[in-house]
Amino acid sequence: MIPRNVRRALAGFSWPIYVLLYTPLALVAWYSFAPAPHTQGLSVYAYGVMLHDHSVFAALRRSLILAIGSAIISTVLGVLLGYGLSRFRTPGAKGVLANMPSLIIYTPIIMPSLVFGISELIFFNFVHRFTGLLGAGLGTMMIAHITFQVPYVTLTVFARLAGLDQNLFDAAHDLYANGLKSFWHLIVPVVQPAIIGGFLLGITLSIDDFTISFFTAGPGSVTLPIYIYGAIARKGVTPEINAIGTLMIGAVILLAVLHFIITRHRARGAELAAKGTI
Amino acid sequence: MKRLSLLAAGALALGLVAPQMAKADQPTLNLFIWSDYISESIIDGFELQCNCKVVETDYESNAEMEAKLRAGGDSQYDVVVPSSYYVPEMVDEGLLQPVDHTALTNFKNLAARFQNPTYDPGDKYSIPYQWGTTGIVYDPSKIKDPGDGWGILFDPKVNPNYPFVIPKGEGRDQIGAACAYLGYGFNCSDPKQWIEAAKLIKATKARPNFAGFVDETPARDQMKHGLIAASMAYNGDIAGCKADGTCLKLKFYLPKQGSEIWVDTMAIPAHAPHPDLANEFINYILDASVGASLSNFNQYASPNAAAQPQLSGIMSSELITPTAEQMKNLQFLAPLTGAKYKLFNQIWTSVLQ
Amino acid sequence: MSGAVTEVALEQARQRRRLWMTSGPGLFWIVLFLLIPSLVLLGIAFMSADDYGAPILPLSLQPFQQVAGFSLLGWDAGNISILLRSLQQAGIATLVSAVLSYPLVFFILSRPEPIRPLLLLFIVLPSWTNQVVRTYAWLELLGPNAPLTWVAHHLHLVAPDLGIAPGSFAVTTGLAYNYLPYMIVPLYASAEKLDWTLVEAGRDLYASGAKLFFHTVFPQTLPGLLSGVIFVAIPAFGDYVVPQLLGGDKALMIGSLIANQFTETPDWPYGAALTLIMLVVTGLGLVAFRVLSRRLGGAEEASI
Numbered sequence: 012m013i014p015r016n017v018r019r020a021l022a023g024f025s026w027p028i029y030v031l032l033y034t035p036l037a038l039v040a041w042y043s044f045a046p047a048p049h050t051q052g053l054s055v056y057a058y059g060v061m062l063h064d065h066s067v068f069a070a071l072r073r074s075l076i077l078a079i080g081s082a083i084i085s086t087v088l089g090v091l092l093g094y095g096l097s098r099f100r101t102p103g104a105k106g107v108l109a110n111m112p113s114l115i116i117y118t119p120i121i122m123p124s125l126v127f128g129i130s131e132l133i134f135f136n137f138v139h140r141f142t143g144l145l146g147a148g149l150g151t152m153m154i155a156h157i158t159f160q161v162p163y164v165t166l167t168v169f170a171r172l173a174g175l176d177q178n179l180f181d182a183a184h185d186l187y188a189n190g191l192k193s194f195w196h197l198i199v200p201v202v203q204p205a206i207i208g209g210f211l212l213g214i215t216l217s218i219d220d221f222t223i224s225f226f227t228a229g230p231g232s233v234t235l236p237i238y239i240y241g242a243i244a245r246k247g248v249t250p251e252i253n254a255i256g257t258l259m260i261g262a263v264i265l266l267a268v269l270h271f272i273i274t275r276h277r278a279r280g281a282e283l284a285a286k287g288t289i
Numbered sequence: 290m291k292r293l294s295l296l297a298a299g300a301l302a303l304g305l306v307a308p309q310m311a312k313a314d315q316p317t318l319n320l321f322i323w324s325d326y327i328s329e330s331i332i333d334g335f336e337l338q339c340n341c342k343v344v345e346t347d348y349e350s351n352a353e354m355e356a357k358l359r360a361g362g363d364s365q366y367d368v369v370v371p372s373s374y375y376v377p378e379m380v381d382e383g384l385l386q387p388v389d390h391t392a393l394t395n396f397k398n399l400a401a402r403f404q405n406p407t408y409d410p411g412d413k414y415s416i417p418y419q420w421g422t423t424g425i426v427y428d429p430s431k432i433k434d435p436g437d438g439w440g441i442l443f444d445p446k447v448n449p450n451y452p453f454v455i456p457k458g459e460g461r462d463q464i465g466a467a468c469a470y471l472g473y474g475f476n477c478s479d480p481k482q483w484i485e486a487a488k489l490i491k492a493t494k495a496r497p498n499f500a501g502f503v504d505e506t507p508a509r510d511q512m513k514h515g516l517i518a519a520s521m522a523y524n525g526d527i528a529g530c531k532a533d534g535t536c537l538k539l540k541f542y543l544p545k546q547g548s549e550i551w552v553d554t555m556a557i558p559a560h561a562p563h564p565d566l567a568n569e570f571i572n573y574i575l576d577a578s579v580g581a582s583l584s585n586f587n588q589y590a591s592p593n594a595a596a597q598p599q600l601s602g603i604m605s606s607e608l609i610t611p612t613a614e615q616m617k618n619l620q621f622l623a624p625l626t627g628a629k630y631k632l633f634n635q636i637w638t639s640v641l642q
Numbered sequence: 643m644s645g646a647v648t649e650v651a652l653e654q655a656r657q658r659r660r661l662w663m664t665s666g667p668g669l670f671w672i673v674l675f676l677l678i679p680s681l682v683l684l685g686i687a688f689m690s691a692d693d694y695g696a697p698i699l700p701l702s703l704q705p706f707q708q709v710a711g712f713s714l715l716g717w718d719a720g721n722i723s724i725l726l727r728s729l730q731q732a733g734i735a736t737l738v739s740a741v742l743s744y745p746l747v748f749f750i751l752s753r754p755e756p757i758r759p760l761l762l763l764f765i766v767l768p769s770w771t772n773q774v775v776r777t778y779a780w781l782e783l784l785g786p787n788a789p790l791t792w793v794a795h796h797l798h799l800v801a802p803d804l805g806i807a808p809g810s811f812a813v814t815t816g817l818a819y820n821y822l823p824y825m826i827v828p829l830y831a832s833a834e835k836l837d838w839t840l841v842e843a844g845r846d847l848y849a850s851g852a853k854l855f856f857h858t859v860f861p862q863t864l865p866g867l868l869s870g871v872i873f874v875a876i877p878a879f880g881d882y883v884v885p886q887l888l889g890g891d892k893a894l895m896i897g898s899l900i901a902n903q904f905t906e907t908p909d910w911p912y913g914a915a916l917t918l919i920m921l922v923v924t925g926l927g928l929v930a931f932r933v934l935s936r937r938l939g940g941a942e943e944a945s946i
Contacts, residue, residue: 017851018752025749028742032768032819035779042782088668095664099657112665115672118680123880123924125897126680126917129904133686134679136361146365158675161668221774222882226904230319230365231344236772241347243778243887245324246510248785256775263771271763352906359696359908382694452786452804457906501808501890516786516805631693638907642720642899 036260043253057250067255070238073149074218077234081156082213088157089164089213090206092116094198096165097172116162128226131155135227147229155227156217163216164209171205172198204273211270218263235259316341318566321357321366323553324349324506325529326419328586335573341566349504350458351375358384364560367567373408373552374461376415377624385414386559392568395575398595403552408624415554416571417592419525419584422550422611422619423462423505424543426522428512438546439470441519443493450498451518454511455490457502460637461622462521462549463490475547476620480632487640494640502641512539525589528608532588541608543615550611550619552592684921687914695908705915721899721916725923728896731810732879735817739825739874740867742818747830762830766823777816777887784812784888808890816884821877825870832866833859861938868935876924896920 013021047056061067096112119127131151138145145151179201199206221236228237235255242252318339320327324347332343348354351372358369363384371379379385390396393416403417425442427435431451435441441448442455443466455463467486468477477483493499500517508520509527513536522541530536555574557567573579580593585601590609604610611619625633687705689697711721750761768776783790786805794800806812836859844858882897889895900920903913 013748013752018749021745021749021752024745028746029764032765032822035783035819036768036771036776038782039775039779088671091664092668095661095666099661099664112669115669115677119672119676121876121928122676122680123877123897123920125880125882125900126683126921127676129900129913129917130676130679130683132360132904133683133910134675137682139361139364143364147361148365154675158672161672165668215770219770219772221772230321230346230362231317233346236774239772239778240774240883240887241324243774243781245349245507247514247516248778248781252778256779259775260771264767267763267767267770271759350906352908356905356908359694360904378694459906498804500804503890627693631691631695634695634907634909638902638909638912639718639720641902641907642724642894 039253039260040257042248043250043257045250045253057254060251061254064251066233067235067238070233070235073232074235077149077152077156077224078214078217081153081160081217082210084153085157085160085164085213086206086210089161089209090168090199090202092161093165093168093172093205094194094202097169116165119159119162124220124222125226127159128155128223131158131223132226147227147232149229149232151227151229152224152232152234155223156220159220159223160213160216163212167209167212168202168205171202175201207273208270211266211273215263215266215270218259316563316566318343318368318563318570319366320345320570321354321362321369322347323370326370326553326587327583331574331579331583331586334579335570338573339566339569349507350456352457352459355379355384355459358558363558364562366558367561367563368570369556369558370418370553371415371556373406373415373554374622374624375459376409376554376556378626378630379556380409380414381626384559385556386561386564387413388416388557388571389564389568392565393572393575395572395577398575398577398580398593400592400594403592406552408621409554415556416575418553418555418574419587419589420550420552420592421589421609422524422543422548423521424524424541424548425519426509426512426527426539426541427519428515428517428538429540430538431518435519435540435542437542438544439466442521443467443470443489445496448498448519452498452500452516453519454500454503454508454517455493456504456508456521457641458504460633460640461625463640464633464637465547465549465622466521466544469544469546469548472546474620475549476623478623480636483633483636487636490640509536509539512536523589524608525587528588528603528606531608532603543611543618545618547618547620549622550616551621683914684918685914686910687918689911689914691909691911695903695910695912697910697914702911705911708909708912709915709919724894724896724899725919727810727894728879729923731814731817731895732875734814735821735878736825736871736874738814738818739822740829740870742822743825743829743870744863746826747833750830751833751836762826765826769820769823773820773883774887777820777884780812780816780819780888781807784815807888810889812888813885813895816888817878817881820881820884821874824873824877825867828869828873829863829866832863836862864938865935868931868938872928872931875927879924879927880920 043057044053044055045057046052047054100109100112131154132147135145135147135151139147145154179197182197218236221240224234225237225240228234233241239252239255242249316339318335318341320332320343322345327345332345335341336343346366348357354369354371355375355378358366358379359382376385390412396412396416399417403420405411406417409415425435425439427441428451429435432441432448434447436444436447440446442453464483464486465475465477467489468482469475471482471485471489473479473482473486477486503511503517503520505521505523506526508517509522509530511517512520513530524541527536527539527541530539555571557564557571561567574583575593577593577595578599580591580596581599584591584593584596584604585599588603588609590604591597591600607615686697688701688703690700690702690704692698709721711718746765750758753761782788784805784807785791788805788807791800791805791807794806800806840862841854841858844854848854848857880897881895882901885895885898886901889898896916900913900916903909903916
């Protein structure tokens with residue numbers, strides 16, 4: 012396919028790009044081992060400072076609550092939505108009404124985070140002013156995070172279901188009269204990889220976000236990204252910030268590798284299972 | 290199997306949320322304050338006294354604080370710390386509620402000259418917290434001859450090469466400094482002078498060594514790391530880093546052309562969830578020994594007369610307590626409200642963009 | 643006969659009910675918490691501001707005059723140059739990521755099949771860390787006293803004592819870095835389906851490699867490229883974090899300008915009007931690319 016000399020040129024070009032992609036992250040890790048004051052050589056001093064900073068732990072706890080909580084709810088909403096759209100929509104329908112669900116689902120994906128965040132800020136503010144509900148804080152951040160995760164979970168589940176044999180649904184229909192039962196016993200196991208994938212994707216999206224969190228945050232809802240951003244704006248990049256950054260990068264790499272292994276493994280398992288039963 | 294891991298994740302999430310909920314029945318004071326402006330021991334002391342929890346959230350400028358209050362924060366925070374000239378405007382906007390003087394048994398500790406100020410007659414909405422000045426901090430290893438005025442920021446001949454910053458904030462100090470440099474005095478109030486000052490700042494912004502809009506405290510920290518060479522600064526911020534030895538080489542001065550003296554105050558947002566706790570907190574800060582430990586931590590001068598005997602020696606330095614000679618060049622910023630505020634804000638907005 | 647008709651109608655009604663029960667909650671959530679809020683935001687663009695920047699009646703077009711550059715300092719090209727600068731930054735970042743993506747994608751395709759997903763994963767991976775972390779990481783390379791800044795000083799590209807960051811080069815770099823995976827993934831998807839027989843056939847026709855590429859490979863991967871352009875250009879145009887951390891307010895981009903109107907110098911109607919303009923520009927770009935990709939015969943990507 013690709014001639015050997017071209018392949019060599021491609022490799023010569025690409026490996027440096029891979030290195031460049033990881034250089035900034037590696038430097039963050041490297042500088043996190045900065046020497047302690049008045050000493051020389053590498054040290055874990057910055058990690059000690061970080062461990063003694065209780066605001067870092069509070070921020071970490073909030074980030075985890077936010078990521079896991081929002082991913083659970085968006086997985087539930089997204090799985091139902093993806094299932095419903097793939098299963099119960101009249102095929103081939105045209106017109107605005109029939110396309111409405113797709114339009115709604117693509118809005119959070121296509122809307123710039125900044126517009127997303129500011130819209131939420133204003134909306135929560137008005138609701139709070141007139142009803143006393145939805146005061147800015149971890150709760151409003153959770154709502155916003157669920158909103159931007161739902162479409163991704165939906166698309167993941169939809170893609171999985173769209174690839175399935177229509178016979179499976181008919182078999183489910185014959186086996187279980189109850190729609191809920193057929194959903195639970197047949198559909199859920201089959202789309203399990205997509206559900207897990209969607210859930211992990213939700214967590215990743217939540218951890219990745221800064222802009223939307225920033226505009227929906229309230230008193231005492233500083234999460235790790237907001238903490239880092241504030242600290243950099245105030246003091247510039249310090250070894251302590253690098254230590255936190257290093258741990259975050261490490262956690263994401265771990266999560267990604269886990270995701271990679273699980274989805275590949277599960278996908279193969281589920282395919283085999285599906286082939287075997289039907 | 291899969292359900293199991295989902296369940297595990299759910300349990301983990303609940304485990305994380307549960308302690309949060311358990312704490313909810315203990316009252317919480319939401320303190321919204323400038324970064325690095327109160328020590329943990331003072332907060333711990335108050336938590337013990339009131340059997341409550343204090344949640345501190347930080348801001349870097351009056352404008353940032355006010356914007357948050359406007360966006361619904363006025364019903365979420367219990368105590369905020371606006372500068373004196375910001376108080377009338379926030380009152381005018383309905384963002385503050387009166388303090389409860391019956392709860393302020395320590396009010397008598399305030400020095401007479403800080404009681405009943407012009408910006409808040411009868412101390413109705415605000416109680417002094419700290420006071421200080423705004424001047425220039427620079428790195429003398431880079432800028433050898435800064436002069437004695439605002440030229441270090443606005444005159445390309447004084448600092449042609451080294452990176453410097455101007456605070457972002459609400460623009461009052463910045464326009465004031467540019468006005469003073471142009472000879473209109475720090476407290477210029479004629480819109481024509483404002484516009485001329487704004488144009489000077491816009492021209493300054495276009496200089497290659499202008500490193501951005503950075504507020505005073507972050508700018509000091511960047512200068513400690515050698516990233517910039519000149520900035521506006523609060524006197525106490527510099528006293529603080531001199532005391533802990535992190536900025537011994539930096540120099541601070543009050544420009545002769547005029548600069549600002551200010552009082553930071555404690556105030557209670559209009560719809561604060563815990564106004565009683567807020568008043569209790571203000572009264573706690575007015576206590577003589579709390580007031581002293583506050584100033585000893587912040588390195589800012591205290592408006593608390595009863596606290597003076599317990600203040601550390603550095604308080605008498607010229608950096609923290611300006612001399613009579615310096616006082617002549619220092620001015621309180623006049624408050625701006627209503628249409629004039631809007632006008633000023635529009636001018637400043639056009640400087641930033 | 644009529645029994646069969648009612649049966650069909652009943653079944654259809656049942657389907658509709660199931661559709662609403664399953665997809666209703668998710669759709670309702672997005673409508674309530676995103677569509678309605680963004681409509682409120684756009685509505686504010688047509689209101690007046692009170693003295694403190696909060697939206698009030700009457701309706702007014704003044705926010706748009708401000709957007710056009712009219713202020714108390716007279717007319718100023720500031721806003722137009724901010725808009726152009728944002729478009730330019732987003733454009734360069736998109737171009738850079740496209741130019742980098744082609745070799746990378748074909749490099750991955752030239753490797754044995756089992757390791758391709760892994761190679762792809764390693765490109766996508768940095769974009770899964772938090773945006774603040776992966777953006778500030780560039781300060782370690784581009785900030786004052788950082789390695790690349792040191793190199794730039796010696797090449798006399800940057801004045802002494804200043805860093806590459808803050809500056810517009812740093813912003814472009816940050817944007818390209820942040821959004822590169824958004825270009826690679828769709829491009830990879832379309833390159834994977836490449837019909838190599840066409841390339842082989844073209845090899846005899848075209849002498850030079852460049853000609854071969856532009857006549858055989860490029861047209862086939864165009865749909866992927868166009869999706870990539872949309873996925874990179876839209877978020878890069880409205881980005882907030884990168885210009886804030888790497889641009890230092892010196893060369894404001896539209897994202898920071900909008901955010902300012904809701905934070906430091908509040909003027910909600912003006913901020914909303916700026917947002918509307920940003921969305922219109924984004925929307926125009928989106929429509930233009932859809933038309934372009936349809937005209938060029940790009941396959942519609944599989945969608946809900």
